[in-house]
Amino acid sequence: MKKNGIITFHGPKFIFFGRGASERIPRGTAVVSPSVYAHFMEAIQNIDGNPVLFSRAAPTGEPGEDDVLKLAAILKDRISAAPKLPVAAIGGGSVIDAVKLALCMASCPGLTFEEIYSGGIPAEAFCRPSLIAAETTAGTGTAVTAVAVVTKKDNVKRGIVSPLLIPDEAYYDPCFIDVLPKEVFASSAMDALTHAIEAYVSTIENEPADTMSLRAAELLAKSVLDGYQGSSAARARAHCGNMMAGQAFSNARLGLCHALAHSIGARFGLAHGRLNAILLPAVIDYNYPSAGKKYDRIYASLDLPGGSLPEYIRGLNSKTGIGNSLSFLGAAFKAIIDDIAAEAAASSLMAVNPRPADNAKIAEFLRKIST
Ligand SMILES: [Fe+2]
Structure with a gap:
Protein backbone atom coordinates (compact mmCIF):
# COMPACT_ATOMS: atom_id res chain seq x y z
CA MET A 1 0.00 0.00 0.00
CA LYS A 2 1.18 3.56 -0.71
CA LYS A 3 0.10 6.33 1.64
CA ASN A 4 1.57 9.85 1.60
CA GLY A 5 4.29 8.59 -0.74
CA ILE A 6 5.27 5.73 1.58
CA ILE A 7 4.98 2.16 0.34
CA THR A 8 4.51 -0.56 2.93
CA PHE A 9 4.99 -4.25 2.26
CA HIS A 10 4.08 -6.85 4.88
CA GLY A 11 4.69 -10.56 5.15
CA PRO A 12 5.75 -13.31 7.57
CA LYS A 13 8.96 -13.01 9.60
CA PHE A 14 10.34 -16.09 7.83
CA ILE A 15 9.46 -18.01 4.68
CA PHE A 16 11.02 -21.44 4.18
CA PHE A 17 10.83 -22.73 0.65
CA GLY A 18 12.17 -25.93 -0.91
CA ARG A 19 12.13 -29.69 -0.57
CA GLY A 20 12.55 -30.68 3.06
CA ALA A 21 11.50 -27.23 4.35
CA SER A 22 8.61 -28.74 6.32
CA GLU A 23 11.10 -30.79 8.39
CA ARG A 24 12.00 -27.49 10.06
CA ILE A 25 8.51 -26.88 11.44
CA PRO A 26 9.02 -26.69 15.21
CA ARG A 27 7.16 -28.90 17.67
CA GLY A 28 3.84 -27.56 18.89
CA THR A 29 0.16 -27.98 18.23
CA ALA A 30 -0.48 -29.11 14.66
CA VAL A 31 -3.83 -28.59 12.96
CA VAL A 32 -3.94 -30.60 9.77
CA SER A 33 -6.41 -31.67 7.12
CA PRO A 34 -7.18 -35.43 7.22
CA SER A 35 -5.99 -35.95 3.61
CA VAL A 36 -2.61 -34.36 4.33
CA TYR A 37 -2.29 -36.34 7.56
CA ALA A 38 -2.95 -39.58 5.67
CA HIS A 39 -0.03 -38.84 3.33
CA PHE A 40 2.44 -37.39 5.84
CA MET A 41 1.54 -39.06 9.15
CA GLU A 42 5.08 -39.63 10.38
CA ALA A 43 6.23 -36.09 9.55
CA ILE A 44 3.17 -34.55 11.25
CA GLN A 45 3.68 -36.71 14.36
CA ASN A 46 7.20 -35.32 14.65
CA ILE A 47 5.54 -31.92 15.10
CA ASP A 48 2.62 -33.05 17.28
CA GLY A 49 2.00 -36.59 18.50
CA ASN A 50 -1.69 -35.81 18.85
CA PRO A 51 -2.53 -33.46 15.98
CA VAL A 52 -5.91 -31.79 15.57
CA LEU A 53 -7.59 -33.11 12.41
CA PHE A 54 -9.60 -30.29 10.89
CA SER A 55 -12.30 -30.60 8.28
CA ARG A 56 -15.03 -28.08 7.56
CA ALA A 57 -18.69 -29.06 7.64
CA ALA A 58 -19.28 -28.06 3.98
CA PRO A 59 -17.71 -30.31 1.33
CA THR A 60 -15.86 -27.44 -0.42
CA GLY A 61 -14.99 -23.81 0.11
CA GLU A 62 -13.97 -21.69 3.03
CA PRO A 63 -14.49 -22.68 6.68
CA GLY A 64 -17.81 -21.73 8.21
CA GLU A 65 -18.16 -19.68 11.40
CA ASP A 66 -19.09 -22.83 13.38
CA ASP A 67 -16.00 -24.67 12.08
CA VAL A 68 -13.82 -21.85 13.37
CA LEU A 69 -15.59 -21.62 16.75
CA LYS A 70 -15.22 -25.37 17.28
CA LEU A 71 -11.51 -25.18 16.48
CA ALA A 72 -11.08 -22.11 18.72
CA ALA A 73 -12.42 -24.12 21.69
CA ILE A 74 -9.90 -26.91 21.01
CA LEU A 75 -7.02 -24.45 20.62
CA LYS A 76 -8.00 -22.64 23.82
CA ASP A 77 -7.50 -25.88 25.76
CA ARG A 78 -4.21 -26.60 23.98
CA ILE A 79 -2.92 -23.09 24.62
CA SER A 80 -3.79 -23.16 28.32
CA ALA A 81 -1.95 -26.50 28.64
CA ALA A 82 1.14 -25.26 26.75
CA PRO A 83 1.01 -21.48 26.26
CA LYS A 84 4.51 -21.13 24.80
CA LEU A 85 4.21 -23.72 22.05
CA PRO A 86 3.50 -22.54 18.49
CA VAL A 87 0.41 -23.57 16.55
CA ALA A 88 1.04 -24.94 13.08
CA ALA A 89 -1.67 -25.00 10.40
CA ILE A 90 -0.81 -27.60 7.78
CA GLY A 91 -3.18 -27.86 4.83
CA GLY A 92 -4.96 -25.91 2.14
CA GLY A 93 -6.63 -22.54 2.46
CA SER A 94 -9.56 -23.65 4.59
CA VAL A 95 -7.33 -25.20 7.28
CA ILE A 96 -4.95 -22.25 7.43
CA ASP A 97 -7.71 -19.62 7.39
CA ALA A 98 -9.60 -21.49 10.12
CA VAL A 99 -6.48 -21.64 12.31
CA LYS A 100 -5.67 -17.96 11.71
CA LEU A 101 -9.11 -16.92 13.00
CA ALA A 102 -9.48 -19.62 15.67
CA LEU A 103 -6.11 -18.75 17.20
CA CYS A 104 -7.09 -15.09 17.54
CA MET A 105 -10.47 -16.07 19.02
CA ALA A 106 -8.87 -18.56 21.41
CA SER A 107 -6.52 -15.80 22.58
CA CYS A 108 -9.37 -13.30 23.16
CA PRO A 109 -12.01 -15.12 25.24
CA GLY A 110 -15.55 -14.01 24.39
CA LEU A 111 -14.62 -12.49 21.01
CA THR A 112 -17.45 -12.99 18.51
CA PHE A 113 -17.61 -12.93 14.72
CA GLU A 114 -19.93 -9.92 14.89
CA GLU A 115 -17.24 -8.01 16.80
CA ILE A 116 -14.61 -9.07 14.23
CA TYR A 117 -16.83 -8.01 11.30
CA SER A 118 -17.51 -4.61 12.83
CA GLY A 119 -14.20 -3.81 14.52
CA GLY A 120 -11.58 -6.19 13.12
CA ILE A 121 -9.25 -8.42 15.12
CA PRO A 122 -8.64 -6.70 18.49
CA ALA A 123 -5.14 -5.81 19.67
CA GLU A 124 -5.51 -8.32 22.55
CA ALA A 125 -4.89 -11.05 19.96
CA PHE A 126 -1.24 -9.94 19.90
CA CYS A 127 -0.81 -12.29 22.83
CA ARG A 128 -1.59 -15.26 20.62
CA PRO A 129 1.02 -18.02 20.34
CA SER A 130 3.34 -18.03 17.36
CA LEU A 131 1.41 -18.96 14.19
CA ILE A 132 3.02 -21.26 11.65
CA ALA A 133 1.48 -22.12 8.30
CA ALA A 134 2.50 -24.77 5.79
CA GLU A 135 0.56 -24.60 2.59
CA THR A 136 -0.20 -27.93 0.95
CA THR A 137 -1.94 -26.80 -2.24
CA ALA A 138 -0.51 -24.67 -5.01
CA GLY A 139 -3.13 -22.00 -4.76
CA THR A 140 -4.25 -19.91 -1.83
CA GLY A 141 -1.08 -18.11 -0.76
CA THR A 142 -2.68 -17.78 2.65
CA ALA A 143 0.48 -18.83 4.54
CA VAL A 144 1.95 -15.41 3.68
CA THR A 145 -1.14 -13.17 3.68
CA ALA A 146 -2.92 -10.94 6.17
CA VAL A 147 -6.27 -12.34 5.01
CA ALA A 148 -8.65 -15.08 6.16
CA VAL A 149 -11.95 -15.89 4.47
CA VAL A 150 -14.89 -17.36 6.31
CA THR A 151 -18.38 -18.31 5.15
CA LYS A 152 -20.99 -16.57 7.28
CA LYS A 153 -24.15 -18.30 8.47
CA ASP A 154 -26.13 -16.60 5.65
CA ASN A 155 -23.74 -18.23 3.12
CA VAL A 156 -21.97 -14.95 2.30
CA LYS A 157 -18.18 -15.12 2.18
CA ARG A 158 -16.39 -12.60 4.31
CA GLY A 159 -12.73 -11.66 3.96
CA ILE A 160 -11.07 -10.48 7.19
CA VAL A 161 -7.83 -8.52 6.96
CA SER A 162 -5.48 -7.89 9.86
CA PRO A 163 -1.72 -7.92 10.46
CA LEU A 164 -2.51 -10.40 13.25
CA LEU A 165 -3.56 -12.91 10.59
CA ILE A 166 -0.08 -12.97 9.00
CA PRO A 167 1.66 -16.19 10.04
CA ASP A 168 4.98 -15.71 11.82
CA GLU A 169 6.57 -18.47 9.75
CA ALA A 170 5.45 -19.83 6.36
CA TYR A 171 6.55 -23.15 4.88
CA TYR A 172 6.31 -24.00 1.19
CA ASP A 173 7.55 -27.53 0.72
CA PRO A 174 6.95 -28.95 -2.79
CA CYS A 175 6.64 -32.46 -1.30
CA PHE A 176 3.05 -31.55 -0.39
CA ILE A 177 2.27 -30.52 -3.96
CA ASP A 178 3.66 -33.72 -5.49
CA VAL A 179 0.83 -35.79 -4.01
FE1 LIG B 1 -8.21 -16.93 -4.67
Whole structure:
Protein backbone atom coordinates (compact mmCIF):
# COMPACT_ATOMS: atom_id res chain seq x y z
CA MET A 1 0.00 0.00 0.00
CA LYS A 2 1.18 3.56 -0.71
CA LYS A 3 0.10 6.33 1.64
CA ASN A 4 1.57 9.85 1.60
CA GLY A 5 4.29 8.59 -0.74
CA ILE A 6 5.27 5.73 1.58
CA ILE A 7 4.98 2.16 0.34
CA THR A 8 4.51 -0.56 2.93
CA PHE A 9 4.99 -4.25 2.26
CA HIS A 10 4.08 -6.85 4.88
CA GLY A 11 4.69 -10.56 5.15
CA PRO A 12 5.75 -13.31 7.57
CA LYS A 13 8.96 -13.01 9.60
CA PHE A 14 10.34 -16.09 7.83
CA ILE A 15 9.46 -18.01 4.68
CA PHE A 16 11.02 -21.44 4.18
CA PHE A 17 10.83 -22.73 0.65
CA GLY A 18 12.17 -25.93 -0.91
CA ARG A 19 12.13 -29.69 -0.57
CA GLY A 20 12.55 -30.68 3.06
CA ALA A 21 11.50 -27.23 4.35
CA SER A 22 8.61 -28.74 6.32
CA GLU A 23 11.10 -30.79 8.39
CA ARG A 24 12.00 -27.49 10.06
CA ILE A 25 8.51 -26.88 11.44
CA PRO A 26 9.02 -26.69 15.21
CA ARG A 27 7.16 -28.90 17.67
CA GLY A 28 3.84 -27.56 18.89
CA THR A 29 0.16 -27.98 18.23
CA ALA A 30 -0.48 -29.11 14.66
CA VAL A 31 -3.83 -28.59 12.96
CA VAL A 32 -3.94 -30.60 9.77
CA SER A 33 -6.41 -31.67 7.12
CA PRO A 34 -7.18 -35.43 7.22
CA SER A 35 -5.99 -35.95 3.61
CA VAL A 36 -2.61 -34.36 4.33
CA TYR A 37 -2.29 -36.34 7.56
CA ALA A 38 -2.95 -39.58 5.67
CA HIS A 39 -0.03 -38.84 3.33
CA PHE A 40 2.44 -37.39 5.84
CA MET A 41 1.54 -39.06 9.15
CA GLU A 42 5.08 -39.63 10.38
CA ALA A 43 6.23 -36.09 9.55
CA ILE A 44 3.17 -34.55 11.25
CA GLN A 45 3.68 -36.71 14.36
CA ASN A 46 7.20 -35.32 14.65
CA ILE A 47 5.54 -31.92 15.10
CA ASP A 48 2.62 -33.05 17.28
CA GLY A 49 2.00 -36.59 18.50
CA ASN A 50 -1.69 -35.81 18.85
CA PRO A 51 -2.53 -33.46 15.98
CA VAL A 52 -5.91 -31.79 15.57
CA LEU A 53 -7.59 -33.11 12.41
CA PHE A 54 -9.60 -30.29 10.89
CA SER A 55 -12.30 -30.60 8.28
CA ARG A 56 -15.03 -28.08 7.56
CA ALA A 57 -18.69 -29.06 7.64
CA ALA A 58 -19.28 -28.06 3.98
CA PRO A 59 -17.71 -30.31 1.33
CA THR A 60 -15.86 -27.44 -0.42
CA GLY A 61 -14.99 -23.81 0.11
CA GLU A 62 -13.97 -21.69 3.03
CA PRO A 63 -14.49 -22.68 6.68
CA GLY A 64 -17.81 -21.73 8.21
CA GLU A 65 -18.16 -19.68 11.40
CA ASP A 66 -19.09 -22.83 13.38
CA ASP A 67 -16.00 -24.67 12.08
CA VAL A 68 -13.82 -21.85 13.37
CA LEU A 69 -15.59 -21.62 16.75
CA LYS A 70 -15.22 -25.37 17.28
CA LEU A 71 -11.51 -25.18 16.48
CA ALA A 72 -11.08 -22.11 18.72
CA ALA A 73 -12.42 -24.12 21.69
CA ILE A 74 -9.90 -26.91 21.01
CA LEU A 75 -7.02 -24.45 20.62
CA LYS A 76 -8.00 -22.64 23.82
CA ASP A 77 -7.50 -25.88 25.76
CA ARG A 78 -4.21 -26.60 23.98
CA ILE A 79 -2.92 -23.09 24.62
CA SER A 80 -3.79 -23.16 28.32
CA ALA A 81 -1.95 -26.50 28.64
CA ALA A 82 1.14 -25.26 26.75
CA PRO A 83 1.01 -21.48 26.26
CA LYS A 84 4.51 -21.13 24.80
CA LEU A 85 4.21 -23.72 22.05
CA PRO A 86 3.50 -22.54 18.49
CA VAL A 87 0.41 -23.57 16.55
CA ALA A 88 1.04 -24.94 13.08
CA ALA A 89 -1.67 -25.00 10.40
CA ILE A 90 -0.81 -27.60 7.78
CA GLY A 91 -3.18 -27.86 4.83
CA GLY A 92 -4.96 -25.91 2.14
CA GLY A 93 -6.63 -22.54 2.46
CA SER A 94 -9.56 -23.65 4.59
CA VAL A 95 -7.33 -25.20 7.28
CA ILE A 96 -4.95 -22.25 7.43
CA ASP A 97 -7.71 -19.62 7.39
CA ALA A 98 -9.60 -21.49 10.12
CA VAL A 99 -6.48 -21.64 12.31
CA LYS A 100 -5.67 -17.96 11.71
CA LEU A 101 -9.11 -16.92 13.00
CA ALA A 102 -9.48 -19.62 15.67
CA LEU A 103 -6.11 -18.75 17.20
CA CYS A 104 -7.09 -15.09 17.54
CA MET A 105 -10.47 -16.07 19.02
CA ALA A 106 -8.87 -18.56 21.41
CA SER A 107 -6.52 -15.80 22.58
CA CYS A 108 -9.37 -13.30 23.16
CA PRO A 109 -12.01 -15.12 25.24
CA GLY A 110 -15.55 -14.01 24.39
CA LEU A 111 -14.62 -12.49 21.01
CA THR A 112 -17.45 -12.99 18.51
CA PHE A 113 -17.61 -12.93 14.72
CA GLU A 114 -19.93 -9.92 14.89
CA GLU A 115 -17.24 -8.01 16.80
CA ILE A 116 -14.61 -9.07 14.23
CA TYR A 117 -16.83 -8.01 11.30
CA SER A 118 -17.51 -4.61 12.83
CA GLY A 119 -14.20 -3.81 14.52
CA GLY A 120 -11.58 -6.19 13.12
CA ILE A 121 -9.25 -8.42 15.12
CA PRO A 122 -8.64 -6.70 18.49
CA ALA A 123 -5.14 -5.81 19.67
CA GLU A 124 -5.51 -8.32 22.55
CA ALA A 125 -4.89 -11.05 19.96
CA PHE A 126 -1.24 -9.94 19.90
CA CYS A 127 -0.81 -12.29 22.83
CA ARG A 128 -1.59 -15.26 20.62
CA PRO A 129 1.02 -18.02 20.34
CA SER A 130 3.34 -18.03 17.36
CA LEU A 131 1.41 -18.96 14.19
CA ILE A 132 3.02 -21.26 11.65
CA ALA A 133 1.48 -22.12 8.30
CA ALA A 134 2.50 -24.77 5.79
CA GLU A 135 0.56 -24.60 2.59
CA THR A 136 -0.20 -27.93 0.95
CA THR A 137 -1.94 -26.80 -2.24
CA ALA A 138 -0.51 -24.67 -5.01
CA GLY A 139 -3.13 -22.00 -4.76
CA THR A 140 -4.25 -19.91 -1.83
CA GLY A 141 -1.08 -18.11 -0.76
CA THR A 142 -2.68 -17.78 2.65
CA ALA A 143 0.48 -18.83 4.54
CA VAL A 144 1.95 -15.41 3.68
CA THR A 145 -1.14 -13.17 3.68
CA ALA A 146 -2.92 -10.94 6.17
CA VAL A 147 -6.27 -12.34 5.01
CA ALA A 148 -8.65 -15.08 6.16
CA VAL A 149 -11.95 -15.89 4.47
CA VAL A 150 -14.89 -17.36 6.31
CA THR A 151 -18.38 -18.31 5.15
CA LYS A 152 -20.99 -16.57 7.28
CA LYS A 153 -24.15 -18.30 8.47
CA ASP A 154 -26.13 -16.60 5.65
CA ASN A 155 -23.74 -18.23 3.12
CA VAL A 156 -21.97 -14.95 2.30
CA LYS A 157 -18.18 -15.12 2.18
CA ARG A 158 -16.39 -12.60 4.31
CA GLY A 159 -12.73 -11.66 3.96
CA ILE A 160 -11.07 -10.48 7.19
CA VAL A 161 -7.83 -8.52 6.96
CA SER A 162 -5.48 -7.89 9.86
CA PRO A 163 -1.72 -7.92 10.46
CA LEU A 164 -2.51 -10.40 13.25
CA LEU A 165 -3.56 -12.91 10.59
CA ILE A 166 -0.08 -12.97 9.00
CA PRO A 167 1.66 -16.19 10.04
CA ASP A 168 4.98 -15.71 11.82
CA GLU A 169 6.57 -18.47 9.75
CA ALA A 170 5.45 -19.83 6.36
CA TYR A 171 6.55 -23.15 4.88
CA TYR A 172 6.31 -24.00 1.19
CA ASP A 173 7.55 -27.53 0.72
CA PRO A 174 6.95 -28.95 -2.79
CA CYS A 175 6.64 -32.46 -1.30
CA PHE A 176 3.05 -31.55 -0.39
CA ILE A 177 2.27 -30.52 -3.96
CA ASP A 178 3.66 -33.72 -5.49
CA VAL A 179 0.83 -35.79 -4.01
CA LEU A 180 -2.05 -33.55 -5.12
CA PRO A 181 -4.51 -35.11 -7.59
CA LYS A 182 -3.99 -33.43 -10.94
CA GLU A 183 -7.39 -31.69 -10.87
CA VAL A 184 -6.67 -30.18 -7.45
CA PHE A 185 -3.23 -29.06 -8.59
CA ALA A 186 -4.67 -27.40 -11.71
CA SER A 187 -7.49 -25.53 -9.99
CA SER A 188 -5.30 -24.37 -7.09
CA ALA A 189 -2.52 -23.22 -9.44
CA MET A 190 -5.07 -21.34 -11.56
CA ASP A 191 -6.29 -19.62 -8.39
CA ALA A 192 -2.70 -18.56 -7.68
CA LEU A 193 -2.34 -17.33 -11.27
CA THR A 194 -5.48 -15.25 -10.75
CA HIS A 195 -3.94 -13.80 -7.57
CA ALA A 196 -0.79 -12.83 -9.45
CA ILE A 197 -2.65 -11.23 -12.36
CA GLU A 198 -5.18 -9.36 -10.23
CA ALA A 199 -2.45 -8.04 -7.90
CA TYR A 200 -0.39 -6.90 -10.91
CA VAL A 201 -3.22 -4.88 -12.48
CA SER A 202 -4.50 -3.54 -9.13
CA THR A 203 -4.57 0.26 -8.93
CA ILE A 204 -2.48 0.12 -5.74
CA GLU A 205 1.03 1.29 -6.50
CA ASN A 206 3.47 -1.07 -4.85
CA GLU A 207 6.73 -1.81 -6.64
CA PRO A 208 7.68 -4.91 -4.59
CA ALA A 209 4.18 -6.38 -5.07
CA ASP A 210 4.28 -5.59 -8.80
CA THR A 211 7.65 -7.29 -9.18
CA MET A 212 6.50 -10.38 -7.31
CA SER A 213 3.17 -10.61 -9.11
CA LEU A 214 4.73 -10.34 -12.58
CA ARG A 215 7.28 -13.09 -11.85
CA ALA A 216 4.63 -15.21 -10.10
CA ALA A 217 2.31 -14.95 -13.11
CA GLU A 218 5.12 -16.06 -15.40
CA LEU A 219 6.09 -19.02 -13.19
CA LEU A 220 2.51 -20.17 -12.78
CA ALA A 221 1.39 -19.70 -16.38
CA LYS A 222 4.40 -21.67 -17.61
CA SER A 223 4.01 -24.49 -15.03
CA VAL A 224 0.28 -25.29 -14.87
CA LEU A 225 0.18 -27.67 -17.79
CA ASP A 226 3.39 -29.60 -17.02
CA GLY A 227 2.39 -29.76 -13.36
CA TYR A 228 -1.04 -31.10 -14.34
CA GLN A 229 0.71 -33.79 -16.36
CA GLY A 230 2.73 -34.77 -13.29
CA SER A 231 6.04 -32.90 -13.55
CA SER A 232 7.41 -32.50 -10.04
CA ALA A 233 9.72 -29.66 -11.10
CA ALA A 234 6.80 -27.76 -12.64
CA ARG A 235 4.73 -28.25 -9.48
CA ALA A 236 7.60 -26.85 -7.39
CA ARG A 237 7.81 -23.78 -9.65
CA ALA A 238 4.05 -23.31 -9.38
CA HIS A 239 4.30 -23.50 -5.57
CA CYS A 240 6.99 -20.81 -5.60
CA GLY A 241 4.72 -18.70 -7.84
CA ASN A 242 1.87 -19.32 -5.42
CA MET A 243 3.96 -18.03 -2.50
CA MET A 244 4.96 -14.87 -4.39
CA ALA A 245 1.44 -14.28 -5.69
CA GLY A 246 0.20 -14.53 -2.09
CA GLN A 247 2.59 -11.84 -0.93
CA ALA A 248 1.69 -9.68 -3.92
CA PHE A 249 -2.06 -9.79 -3.39
CA SER A 250 -1.78 -9.42 0.36
CA ASN A 251 -0.18 -6.03 -0.37
CA ALA A 252 -1.90 -4.99 -3.62
CA ARG A 253 -5.29 -6.72 -3.17
CA LEU A 254 -7.51 -8.51 -5.69
CA GLY A 255 -10.21 -7.36 -8.09
CA LEU A 256 -13.29 -8.20 -10.16
CA CYS A 257 -12.49 -11.87 -10.75
CA HIS A 258 -12.39 -12.62 -7.02
CA ALA A 259 -15.43 -10.41 -6.37
CA LEU A 260 -17.39 -12.57 -8.82
CA ALA A 261 -15.88 -15.86 -7.62
CA HIS A 262 -16.84 -15.06 -4.02
CA SER A 263 -20.38 -14.19 -5.00
CA ILE A 264 -20.93 -17.22 -7.26
CA GLY A 265 -18.94 -19.65 -5.12
CA ALA A 266 -20.93 -18.89 -1.96
CA ARG A 267 -24.22 -19.53 -3.77
CA PHE A 268 -23.27 -22.68 -5.67
CA GLY A 269 -20.56 -24.22 -3.47
CA LEU A 270 -18.02 -24.44 -6.30
CA ALA A 271 -14.27 -24.90 -5.99
CA HIS A 272 -12.81 -21.39 -5.76
CA GLY A 273 -9.84 -22.02 -8.05
CA ARG A 274 -11.91 -23.58 -10.83
CA LEU A 275 -14.35 -20.67 -10.71
CA ASN A 276 -11.57 -18.08 -10.92
CA ALA A 277 -9.98 -19.94 -13.84
CA ILE A 278 -13.22 -19.89 -15.83
CA LEU A 279 -13.96 -16.24 -15.03
CA LEU A 280 -10.42 -14.90 -15.53
CA PRO A 281 -10.26 -14.61 -19.36
CA ALA A 282 -13.61 -12.76 -19.46
CA VAL A 283 -12.49 -10.45 -16.65
CA ILE A 284 -9.25 -9.67 -18.53
CA ASP A 285 -11.30 -8.83 -21.64
CA TYR A 286 -13.50 -6.53 -19.53
CA ASN A 287 -10.55 -4.79 -17.84
CA TYR A 288 -8.41 -4.62 -20.95
CA PRO A 289 -9.34 -1.03 -21.95
CA SER A 290 -7.96 0.16 -18.58
CA ALA A 291 -5.01 -2.21 -18.03
CA GLY A 292 -4.14 -3.57 -21.48
CA LYS A 293 -0.44 -2.74 -21.23
CA LYS A 294 -0.07 -4.68 -17.98
CA TYR A 295 -1.86 -7.76 -19.32
CA ASP A 296 0.33 -7.58 -22.43
CA ARG A 297 3.45 -7.38 -20.24
CA ILE A 298 2.43 -10.57 -18.43
CA TYR A 299 1.83 -12.33 -21.72
CA ALA A 300 5.17 -11.06 -23.11
CA SER A 301 6.94 -12.71 -20.14
CA LEU A 302 5.77 -16.08 -21.51
CA ASP A 303 7.72 -15.42 -24.70
CA LEU A 304 5.19 -17.02 -27.03
CA PRO A 305 4.58 -16.16 -30.67
CA GLY A 306 1.22 -14.45 -31.33
CA GLY A 307 -1.83 -15.01 -29.15
CA SER A 308 -2.99 -13.12 -26.08
CA LEU A 309 -3.22 -13.67 -22.32
CA PRO A 310 -6.96 -14.53 -22.23
CA GLU A 311 -6.52 -16.89 -25.17
CA TYR A 312 -3.59 -18.58 -23.40
CA ILE A 313 -5.61 -18.97 -20.17
CA ARG A 314 -8.58 -20.42 -22.08
CA GLY A 315 -6.12 -22.95 -23.53
CA LEU A 316 -4.88 -23.92 -20.06
CA ASN A 317 -8.48 -24.31 -18.88
CA SER A 318 -9.30 -26.60 -21.81
CA LYS A 319 -6.18 -28.73 -21.46
CA THR A 320 -6.61 -29.21 -17.69
CA GLY A 321 -10.29 -30.18 -17.87
CA ILE A 322 -11.40 -27.00 -16.07
CA GLY A 323 -13.28 -25.77 -19.13
CA ASN A 324 -14.32 -22.29 -20.12
CA SER A 325 -18.02 -22.21 -19.43
CA LEU A 326 -20.36 -21.88 -16.47
CA SER A 327 -23.19 -23.54 -18.39
CA PHE A 328 -23.14 -26.45 -15.91
CA LEU A 329 -24.72 -24.07 -13.37
CA GLY A 330 -27.86 -24.10 -15.51
CA ALA A 331 -30.95 -21.94 -15.30
CA ALA A 332 -30.49 -21.22 -11.59
CA PHE A 333 -27.35 -19.23 -12.41
CA LYS A 334 -28.79 -17.45 -15.43
CA ALA A 335 -31.71 -16.26 -13.31
CA ILE A 336 -29.46 -14.40 -10.87
CA ILE A 337 -26.78 -13.03 -13.18
CA ASP A 338 -27.92 -9.42 -12.65
CA ASP A 339 -27.83 -9.90 -8.86
CA ILE A 340 -24.32 -11.40 -9.05
CA ALA A 341 -23.08 -8.53 -11.24
CA ALA A 342 -24.53 -6.00 -8.79
CA GLU A 343 -23.05 -7.83 -5.78
CA ALA A 344 -19.59 -7.98 -7.38
CA ALA A 345 -19.83 -4.31 -8.37
CA ALA A 346 -20.52 -3.40 -4.74
CA SER A 347 -17.61 -5.51 -3.44
CA SER A 348 -14.79 -3.70 -1.68
CA LEU A 349 -12.40 -5.47 -4.08
CA MET A 350 -13.68 -3.21 -6.88
CA ALA A 351 -11.96 -0.27 -5.20
CA VAL A 352 -8.64 -1.43 -6.72
CA ASN A 353 -9.90 -3.07 -9.91
CA PRO A 354 -8.41 -1.23 -12.91
CA ARG A 355 -11.79 -0.62 -14.54
CA PRO A 356 -14.76 0.66 -12.55
CA ALA A 357 -17.82 -1.57 -12.37
CA ASP A 358 -20.30 -1.42 -15.20
CA ASN A 359 -23.05 -3.75 -14.01
CA ALA A 360 -24.64 -4.19 -17.43
CA LYS A 361 -21.34 -5.11 -19.11
CA ILE A 362 -20.38 -7.51 -16.30
CA ALA A 363 -23.79 -9.20 -16.58
CA GLU A 364 -23.30 -9.36 -20.36
CA PHE A 365 -20.04 -11.32 -20.15
CA LEU A 366 -21.47 -13.58 -17.44
CA ARG A 367 -24.36 -14.42 -19.80
CA LYS A 368 -21.86 -15.22 -22.54
CA ILE A 369 -19.87 -17.69 -20.42
CA SER A 370 -23.01 -19.27 -18.99
CA THR A 371 -24.20 -20.61 -22.36
FE1 LIG B 1 -8.21 -16.93 -4.67
